[in-house]
Amino acid sequence: MSTSMKIGYYPGCSAKGSSLDYELSSSEVCRILGIVSSEIDEWNCCGSTPAHAVSTELSAALCTRNLVQATKQGADIVMTPCPSCLSNLRHARERMQNPEFKKRVDELLDEPAPEVLPEATSVMQMIGKLCSAEDIKSHVRQSLAGIRIAPYYGCLMSRPAELMNFGDPENPTLMEELLAACGADSVLDFPLKTECCGASAGIPHRPLTSVNSGRILDVAVKMEADCICVCCPLCQMNLDLRQKQAERQVNAKFGIPVLYYTQLMGLAFGCDPKTLGLNKLIVSADRIVDRIRALNTARKEAQGGNAA
Amino acid sequence: MRIGVFVCHCGSNIAGTVDCKAAAESALSLPDVVYATDLMYSCAEPGQAAIEKAIHDYALTGVVVASCSPRMHEPTFRRTVERAGLNRYMFEMANIREHVSWIGKDKVANTNKACELIAMAVAKLRNDRPLHSQSFDVTKKVLIIGGGIAGIQAALDCADGGIPVILVEREPTIGGKMAKLDKTFPTVDCSACILGPKMVDVAQHPNITLYACSEVEDITGYVGNFDVTIRKKTTYVDWDKCTGCGACTEKCPSKNVPDRFNENVGLTTAINIPFPQAIPKRASINPDYCRKLTTGKCGICAKICPTKAIDYERKDELINVKVGSVIAATGYDLMDWTVYEEYGGGRYPDVITSLQYERLLNASGPTGGHIKRPSDGKEPKRIVFIQCVGSRDKSIGRPLCSGFCCMYTAKQAVLTKDHIPDSQSYVFYMDIRAAGKLYDEFTRRAVEEYGTEYIRGRVSKIYPDGNGQLIVCGSDTLLGQRVEVPCDLVVLAVGINASKGASHLAEKLRISYDQYGFFLEGHPKLRPVETNTAGVFLAGVCQGTKDIPSSVAQGSAAAAKVLSLFARDKLENDPQIAHVNAARCVACGKCIRCCPFGAIREEEFRGQLKAKVIDTVCQGCGLCTATCPQGAIQLSHATDNEILAEVNQLCQF
Numbered sequence: 001m002s003t004s005m006k007i008g009y010y011p012g013c014s015a016k017g018s019s020l021d022y023e024l025s026s027s028e029v030c031r032i033l034g035i036v037s038s039e040i041d042e043w044n045c046c047g048s049t050p051a052h053a054v055s056t057e058l059s060a061a062l063c064t065r066n067l068v069q070a071t072k073q074g075a076d077i078v079m080t081p082c083p084s085c086l087s088n089l090r091h092a093r094e095r096m097q098n099p100e101f102k103k104r105v106d107e108l109l110d111e112p113a114p115e116v117l118p119e120a121t122s123v124m125q126m127i128g129k130l131c132s133a134e135d136i137k138s139h140v141r142q143s144l145a146g147i148r149i150a151p152y153y154g155c156l157m158s159r160p161a162e163l164m165n166f167g168d169p170e171n172p173t174l175m176e177e178l179l180a181a182c183g184a185d186s187v188l189d190f191p192l193k194t195e196c197c198g199a200s201a202g203i204p205h206r207p208l209t210s211v212n213s214g215r216i217l218d219v220a221v222k223m224e225a226d227c228i229c230v231c232c233p234l235c236q237m238n239l240d241l242r243q244k245q246a247e248r249q250v251n252a253k254f255g256i257p258v259l260y261y262t263q264l265m266g267l268a269f270g271c272d273p274k275t276l277g278l279n280k281l282i283v284s285a286d287r288i289v290d291r292i293r294a295l296n297t298a299r300k301e302a303q304g305g306n307a308a
Numbered sequence: 309m310r311i312g313v314f315v316c317h318c319g320s321n322i323a324g325t326v327d328c329k330a331a332a333e334s335a336l337s338l339p340d341v342v343y344a345t346d347l348m349y350s351c352a353e354p355g356q357a358a359i360e361k362a363i364h365d366y367a368l369t370g371v372v373v374a375s376c377s378p379r380m381h382e383p384t385f386r387r388t389v390e391r392a393g394l395n396r397y398m399f400e401m402a403n404i405r406e407h408v409s410w411i412g413k414d415k416v417a418n419t420n421k422a423c424e425l426i427a428m429a430v431a432k433l434r435n436d437r438p439l440h441s442q443s444f445d446v447t448k449k450v451l452i453i454g455g456g457i458a459g460i461q462a463a464l465d466c467a468d469g470g471i472p473v474i475l476v477e478r479e480p481t482i483g484g485k486m487a488k489l490d491k492t493f494p495t496v497d498c499s500a501c502i503l504g505p506k507m508v509d510v511a512q513h514p515n516i517t518l519y520a521c522s523e524v525e526d527i528t529g530y531v532g533n534f535d536v537t538i539r540k541k542t543t544y545v546d547w548d549k550c551t552g553c554g555a556c557t558e559k560c561p562s563k564n565v566p567d568r569f570n571e572n573v574g575l576t577t578a579i580n581i582p583f584p585q586a587i588p589k590r591a592s593i594n595p596d597y598c599r600k601l602t603t604g605k606c607g608i609c610a611k612i613c614p615t616k617a618i619d620y621e622r623k624d625e626l627i628n629v630k631v632g633s634v635i636a637a638t639g640y641d642l643m644d645w646t647v648y649e650e651y652g653g654g655r656y657p658d659v660i661t662s663l664q665y666e667r668l669l670n671a672s673g674p675t676g677g678h679i680k681r682p683s684d685g686k687e688p689k690r691i692v693f694i695q696c697v698g699s700r701d702k703s704i705g706r707p708l709c710s711g712f713c714c715m716y717t718a719k720q721a722v723l724t725k726d727h728i729p730d731s732q733s734y735v736f737y738m739d740i741r742a743a744g745k746l747y748d749e750f751t752r753r754a755v756e757e758y759g760t761e762y763i764r765g766r767v768s769k770i771y772p773d774g775n776g777q778l779i780v781c782g783s784d785t786l787l788g789q790r791v792e793v794p795c796d797l798v799v800l801a802v803g804i805n806a807s808k809g810a811s812h813l814a815e816k817l818r819i820s821y822d823q824y825g826f827f828l829e830g831h832p833k834l835r836p837v838e839t840n841t842a843g844v845f846l847a848g849v850c851q852g853t854k855d856i857p858s859s860v861a862q863g864s865a866a867a868a869k870v871l872s873l874f875a876r877d878k879l880e881n882d883p884q885i886a887h888v889n890a891a892r893c894v895a896c897g898k899c900i901r902c903c904p905f906g907a908i909r910e911e912e913f914r915g916q917l918k919a920k921v922i923d924t925v926c927q928g929c930g931l932c933t934a935t936c937p938q939g940a941i942q943l944s945h946a947t948d949n950e951i952l953a954e955v956n957q958l959c960q961f
Contacts, residue, residue, distance in 0.1 A: 168649045168653075169649075170648075170649030170650040170653075171649035171653055189655060191652070191769075191770075191771035191772060192769075192771055195769065218773075218774070219771065219772075219773060219774050221774075222773070222774025222775065223774050
């Protein structure tokens with residue numbers, strides 16, 4: 001694993017609030033895998049929806065400041081768990097290459113931005129880049145084998161394709177690869193993995209969010225998934241916190257746990273569920289935890305039996 | 309030398325932005341120019357007559373016409389000067405239309421440029437020499453590559469015209485894509501019923517030799533004299549003995565073989581005959597699945613065969629033939645639609661191609677003509693057709709329209725209603741392109757009489773809902789709203805590419821092809837059947853998307869071209885070819901290696917090796933002249949001296 005690269009960590013607002021468990025679990029997984037990063041000093045909002053809906057320049061200025069802060073502390077690359085933050089950081093870096101645009105943004109900043117800004121990547125891509133399947137496998141204590149997982153990326157992680165560089169925009173597979181390295185052998189071919197959860201309509205038009213999230217939950221349940229695996233704080237909130245709303249909207253009962261991929265990886269690495277923030281989930285993931293334990297114990301006994 | 313210059317108005321095409329009279333007057337000051345005038349339409353009969361008259365009246369020995377592109381009318385004016393007694397190569401053209409009047413509006417600048425182009429043409433003409441063609445014999449036999457409907461039509465027309473035909477087909481049977489279709493639009497007549505008799509005619513025609521399961525390995529030579537090597541791929545069955553009785557196919561124990569003829573929607577046996585009307589109706593073994601060939605244990609077909617035709621040791625054969633002309637009719641293949649991950653990328657069994665659906669509709673198909681969906685064999689009640697999958701989609705680099713999908717989709721919707729009266733079909737479309745005879749009327753029938761619901765918009769997603777249905781999400785751009793259609797089966801109208809391997813064949817034939825593998829015609833409007841290689845003609849979809857009537861028309865057109873070529877006993881070569889100046893040649897061999905036509909060989913000349921151009925093979929491309937380090941090879945009618953005279957004329961200020 002290469003460690004020459006200095007990584008600046010950009011948590012984004014969710015990580016400190018609604019998706020505290022995402023930050024807990026991803027920092028735990030990174031720690032175990034030996035991925036060292038330092039949080040960007042005095043980072044600010046990424047300029048997501050409220051800002052970029054009003055002004056592209058304002059959004060870019062906010063992002064640029066974060067990237068400049070990272071440069072100041074010597075980061076070669078910026079890493080963030082949140083797809084929405086990632087999208088904005090990448091868009092800003094791309095747009096700042098246009099001199100006319102940069103001029104307008106520089107006016108909003110204390111001092112003009114440097115010509116070259118560091119690249120941004122997701123925690124997931126960073127793990128995929130730095131750790132081989134073998135590396136990950138070497139840390140697995142409790143295999144995820146036997147757990148039926150519906151991988152769900154949300155709409156942002158892979159789009160727009162030419163900017164996000166995340167494999168096929170309609171069928172990304174990195175999450176599946178990481179889960180497979182953790183022993184997961186029942187990851188579903190989830191057809192709605194890149195469909196919109198309705199997050200941006202969450203406040204202006206709540207029923208739409210419930211319809212969109214309801215469809216995703218419905219198909220996952222019909223495919224007999226044990227849990228949904230996500231990588232976006234907003235998706236997680238819509239599928240988990242608002243699961244009851246979705247149930248009322250589509251008139252069904254789901255009760256399906258929605259975990260971050262880092263929480264599932266952490267469970268595979270044998271971490272204490274509490275350090276992974278599993279207690280923060282609305283739909284309890286206890287039965288997933290129990291099932292992983294039970295399946296692993298059963299496998300061990302079977303192996304032991306065979307050996308004897 | 310006595311040169312006449314004729315400046316054409318081309319109506320207002322040139323005269324609108326070029327002072328033709330002034331250009332003609334300025335030409336009079338050029339050396340050797342004894343006569344110059346402007347003409348309204350120099351290509352029209354009075355224009356040509358005026359040129360001929362001037363040649364006689366002023367005893368001209370060379371002519372310059374300043375008009376359109378030589379691609380347009382050079383042959384016309386060459387004939388004009390020839391009629392007046394000049395050598396046809398004592399003529400030059402200055403292109404003052406495409407290169408001047410059509411691209412600039414400044415009349416003064418345009419006139420100035422026209423004068424310069426005329427001066428260059430005069431300078432070249434002063435260096436031109438009369439050239440003479442040589443004649444050579446023609447082998448009156450034609451090779452037709454591809455036995456689809458276009459190739460079949462071309463073969464029958466040539467054969468009826470008395471020309472021996474070699475028909476080469478890659479698959480074990482002729483018939484091509486048309487043989488797989490159930491019905492044809494807009495008449496909904498049975499495809500096999502109208503194609504079958506033509507296939508039988510091919511088999512029975514005394515002038516046609518059919519090589520199925522064969523491919524063209526190599527082609528050398530030139531118009532009138534091509535040497536062709538055909539690889540007859542082994543079928544492990546002696547087709548001279550095989551009677552097509554089918555006993556072997558009944559007893560073959562390897563029964564889980566993907567059926568290529570049925571577009572892999574059904575299974576067949578390792579030894580099989582593609583379909584009941586196959587021509588030739590002969591069995592062939594798929595070596596990937598044959599137990600005898602893979603494990604060495606079986607041999608049942610050899611035991612059962614009443615004529616002892618099975619031979620597991622049989623090898624490929626190479627056959628050499630000499631022909632005078634070639635028709636390429638290699639057709640098409642579907643593009644790889646699995647790039648559409650939003651449609652499941654090929655992972656959902658009930659999302660199929662329209663060609664697969666044809667096989668489900670067809671009485672000789674894997675379901676006996678009953679529509680059953682692949683996943684569970686259930687009869688679908690709600691069917692969604694999606695058009696333009698891989699057509700008109702820049703996002704995957706395919707801006708082309710595949711041409712016939714609108715029509716066959718309407719046909720399939722009609723047939724679906726006939727097969728399953730209580731079914732409902734939906735068609736997602738971008739535009740309905742139904743420009744042929746009776747075509748629009750047909751698509752209207754699909755809507756009005758058969759109740760097909762047409763939804764104008766693209767599909768963004770197909771997903772299984774977990775209850776055995778597929779949900780098709782899209783937009784209805786006429787209503788401006790999202791639509792979701794639950795259905796049992798999705799049929800994709802998949803865009804087409806040129807047939808697999810078409811580009812390799814093009815290179816063997818030395819013809820051009822585009823990025824989708826379609827062969828390039830000589831001129832998109834005026835030479836749609838010819839290629840830029842003399843003696844090689846095109847028929848059917850290999851040249852570009854077309855439906856059956858157009859393919860048949862082009863097959864007949866290609867045959868007509870062959871028949872007119874073979875109407876002469878001798879052909880004349882183009883004298884604008886390379887010549888070696890033996891005194892300067894150092895026999896380095898660079899020209900031999902760079903010649904794409906194999907037209908140069910080494911020959912002993914007064915005890916020394918020298919390069920020698922074979923007149924009839926050289927196509928006059930000029931690669932060798934640019935490559936020769938000694939300047940020993942010169943291209944007649946484009947010699948260094950002729951080109952430099954033009955450059956000097958332009959750069960004399």
